[in-house]
Amino acid sequence: MITRRQTLQKIALGAPPLVWTAQAFAASFLSLEQAQRALLPQASEFVEQPLVPDVAALKSAGLGVPSGYAPKAWLARTGEAVQGWVLLDRVVGKYELIDYAAGFNAQGQVSGVEVLVYRESHGAEIRTPAWRRQFEGRKGPSQIRFGDDIRNISGATLSCQHVTEGVQRLSALVQGLVKAREGR
Amino acid sequence: MNNHRFAVFRFSALALATLVLTGTAQAQSAAPAALPDVLAELRQLREELKQVRAELDSVKQQQAQQGQAGQGAAPAAAGAWAGYGGAAANPGAPTAASAASVAAVAEPARAVDNPLSFFGYAEMNYSRPRNNASGATATLRRGVLGFAYRFNERTRMAAELEVENAVVSASDKGEVEFEQMYIEHDLSDSLSAKAGLFLMPVGYLNESHEPTRYFGVNRNLVETAIIPSTWREMGLGLRGTTAGGLRWDAGMVTSFDLTKWDATSSEGRDSPLGAIHQEGQLAKARNAAFYGALNYNGIPGFNVGGSVFNGGVGQKQTSFAAPNASLTLAELHTRWQPGRWDLSALAAQGRFSDISALNATFAGQATPVPSRFGGWYAQAAYRVWSQGEYAAVPFVRYERLNTASAYTGLPVGLSPSILPDVRVMTVGTSFYLNPQVVLKADFQRYVSDKSLDMFNLGVGFHF
Numbered sequence: 001m002i003t004r005r006q007t008l009q010k011i012a013l014g015a016p017p018l019v020w021t022a023q024a025f026a027a028s029f030l031s032l033e034q035a036q037r038a039l040l041p042q043a044s045e046f047v048e049q050p051l052v053p054d055v056a057a058l059k060s061a062g063l064g065v066p067s068g069y070a071p072k073a074w075l076a077r078t079g080e081a082v083q084g085w086v087l088l089d090r091v092v093g094k095y096e097l098i099d100y101a102a103g104f105n106a107q108g109q110v111s112g113v114e115v116l117v118y119r120e121s122h123g124a125e126i127r128t129p130a131w132r133r134q135f136e137g138r139k140g141p142s143q144i145r146f147g148d149d150i151r152n153i154s155g156a157t158l159s160c161q162h163v164t165e166g167v168q169r170l171s172a173l174v175q176g177l178v179k180a181r182e183g184r
Numbered sequence: 185m186n187n188h189r190f191a192v193f194r195f196s197a198l199a200l201a202t203l204v205l206t207g208t209a210q211a212q213s214a215a216p217a218a219l220p221d222v223l224a225e226l227r228q229l230r231e232e233l234k235q236v237r238a239e240l241d242s243v244k245q246q247q248a249q250q251g252q253a254g255q256g257a258a259p260a261a262a263g264a265w266a267g268y269g270g271a272a273a274n275p276g277a278p279t280a281a282s283a284a285s286v287a288a289v290a291e292p293a294r295a296v297d298n299p300l301s302f303f304g305y306a307e308m309n310y311s312r313p314r315n316n317a318s319g320a321t322a323t324l325r326r327g328v329l330g331f332a333y334r335f336n337e338r339t340r341m342a343a344e345l346e347v348e349n350a351v352v353s354a355s356d357k358g359e360v361e362f363e364q365m366y367i368e369h370d371l372s373d374s375l376s377a378k379a380g381l382f383l384m385p386v387g388y389l390n391e392s393h394e395p396t397r398y399f400g401v402n403r404n405l406v407e408t409a410i411i412p413s414t415w416r417e418m419g420l421g422l423r424g425t426t427a428g429g430l431r432w433d434a435g436m437v438t439s440f441d442l443t444k445w446d447a448t449s450s451e452g453r454d455s456p457l458g459a460i461h462q463e464g465q466l467a468k469a470r471n472a473a474f475y476g477a478l479n480y481n482g483i484p485g486f487n488v489g490g491s492v493f494n495g496g497v498g499q500k501q502t503s504f505a506a507p508n509a510s511l512t513l514a515e516l517h518t519r520w521q522p523g524r525w526d527l528s529a530l531a532a533q534g535r536f537s538d539i540s541a542l543n544a545t546f547a548g549q550a551t552p553v554p555s556r557f558g559g560w561y562a563q564a565a566y567r568v569w570s571q572g573e574y575a576a577v578p579f580v581r582y583e584r585l586n587t588a589s590a591y592t593g594l595p596v597g598l599s600p601s602i603l604p605d606v607r608v609m610t611v612g613t614s615f616y617l618n619p620q621v622v623l624k625a626d627f628q629r630y631v632s633d634k635s636l637d638m639f640n641l642g643v644g645f646h647f
Contacts (some may be wrong), residue, residue, distance in 0.1 A: 096301065124374075124376075125431060128482065131484050145525075151484035153484065
């Protein structure tokens, strides 16, 4: 039985039920909100922040930039106090996209990496907490080198490598955010 | 559905009535006594409408805020995050995206990604026997085009179409094959099932066989002659992972076909399983095989695992001497990649059972069916130099194997002698122009037979 209220909501809002259905269907491990809370639990709110990656700067720093690179960023706050940032990005694993989020504290150190959606069975081990923990505390691209700083999972090499490179790029962007904030 | 329509109709009618009656309490109190029910409903509706309007306003406000925040970067709605698929916005999605705020952001434009993807790899080799320069050859060993299609977030297919040795025709030695073709479905976040023609989760090379993923111009001998890479079967498989770092595989698939064994050819000595594989081509399927594999990846950079494959290979063929013959292949492997090092080792052993009657018919011939075959290797690689995406990684590998270390069912004196183990030391370098492009050079010294010593050059890539 559909109540009037539901009907009204459908007329007024139209689509959200469809979105929620689609989301329920997706093989996502975490929602963005869950990931944000997991990455910076001390923050009370996450405010989306403009992020325009400086592709030329990333490339000159020796970091590859995939076409269509468009990560998103949320500033994490508790009242006026900035706790850090959560960045949402996606990389190709072997041949499918991996949605992941990385948290950074106010100094730009990685607070964690969470996989939101993984779409292959190969390489799914990147979700293993032990692998993701390797990122914690690292700051800047020079501390997040695949093979040197972040070790591989045999059989999941491409996923490990591409997520590592993704976090490396994000860490460079976060360095820019940290500087911009300190410069204020 | 009818309820729904009726509700919409009723809502419209009541909304109209609200307009006519101006919606004030005074108007309601002045209404005729015949309408108390309608009025009560109207009152209720008005409250609900107010509530909905408030919700709508807050959604709009939220969106406006996000729009401001996103200025110069990207609009806040889900459709803005095109990802690398580079696809245009999904015509079905905009209204959903514009109204859904946080929920939509959490679901970043997944629907607009291109579900079709292509990938591939190739390897080209030059080999020159040390003591026989005239035997030098160059070949486009493998060229592979892979494609995958995502039906939805949980269901996808993948396939690899491969051409071996460049040309395929009646007079050439090339092959064209579908190396993989399967459907995969996620049963849960940590469990997926596949059906079709897929790779056996055995050893390191079989599932990760792109030339950038292994050392040496040629694939190692153990994972070629003992484990018949690239080994695929048709059937059903499950793969699960745990948060602790375990990955397990289990499945029921087609098996080998021992009726293909040719005791007069050396093929069975080169690779006992390679000689009788079926590869999804009109495969005899009277016998099924079962496989299981377990890998531990709980410590980054370290892996240990093993697998067992067991199945009938006689295929219950009535005119065949060994209709109940079966095969078991077991394998253990470990790999440790601390920093610049890449250390690995693997051992595999296979056994044929119930083959005595068949071997009795092969008495005196060159290549009876072995009851046992196996081998192992140990390998060390070290990244001596890297700059940007360039890297030089020399390696050394020692292998020891025997494709026929025992026979059963052969009359005394008619059994071919057991040949000594093949022992090979391979020393070489992989030079990466990029993690996906590799130039290789190596020298293979056959400790057991110097006439086989070989110098190899290769180039390979994957995308």
